[in-house]
Amino acid sequence: MKKLLLSAMFIAISATAFAQNYTNDKYHSQLNFSVPHMTISDVAGEFKNFDVHLNFTKADLSDAKFHVVADVASINTGIEARDNHLKSADFFNVAKNGKLEFTSKSIAKVKGNQYKLVGDLSLNGVTKPVVLTLVYNGSVDNQGIKTYGFTVKGKIKRSDFNVGTSIPEAVVGDVVTLTSNLEFATPKAK
Known part of the structure; x- marks a missing residue:
């Protein structure tokens, strides 16, 4: 019994030692x-202003959790007039729904470094499940700090989130391609 208890404590300590909470490197x-x-x-x-929080305890990422929060008002397409139109009630209605949020629900390895990431996306007051492709690009030692890299891709329909529903699809397509490149560095000890 004593041996079993010590083994359980060792496993718990090992998992806790590996468990990390990360926030994306904004740069x-x-x-x-x-x-x-x-x-x-x-x-x-x-979206210029956003945070991604990542938590995992297993090296194979099978328990990874991603949480994304973006400020929709930070949208940037390089044209101020278009950005202002996108912020209006015609599209994102930033005055009423200023936040985009994604919370992962599950992750499953597809092959190699590719995973299927399933979660809930909340946008423009609507929450729907989405399926994204997550690619783990690996990790490197960056001047003594372990840094992880990921690419996330997927497609959503803007009409599913009531974004720009009065705009014909021949003018602005319904299918929106999402691509996010992310780096996370091991938190520094305090």
Whole structure:
């Protein structure tokens, strides 16, 4: 019994020692999107202000949890007039719904370093389940700090979130491609 108790304590201590809470490195992370315009090209943009919190205790990432919160008013497509239109009630209605939020519910390895990431996306007052592709790009030692890299991709329909429903699909496509490149550094000891 004593041996079993010691083994259980060792496992708990090991898991706790490995357990980490990470926040994305803002200088090396992006939350981007693109959407077809007039069916002939894509318009790209990003959310400049966002945080991604990551927690995992297992080296295989099987228990990884991602939580994303973005300030929709920080949308940037490179054209101020377009950004202001996107913030209006015609699209995101920032005055009423200023936050984009994603909370992962499950993660499953597909093959190699690719995973299926399932979670709930809340946007424009609507919450829906989404399936994203997560690629673990590995980790490196950056001047004594372990840094992890991920790429997340997926597609959503803007109509599912009541974004720009009065705008014809021939003008602004319904399918929005999401791409996020993320870096997380091991928190420094205090």
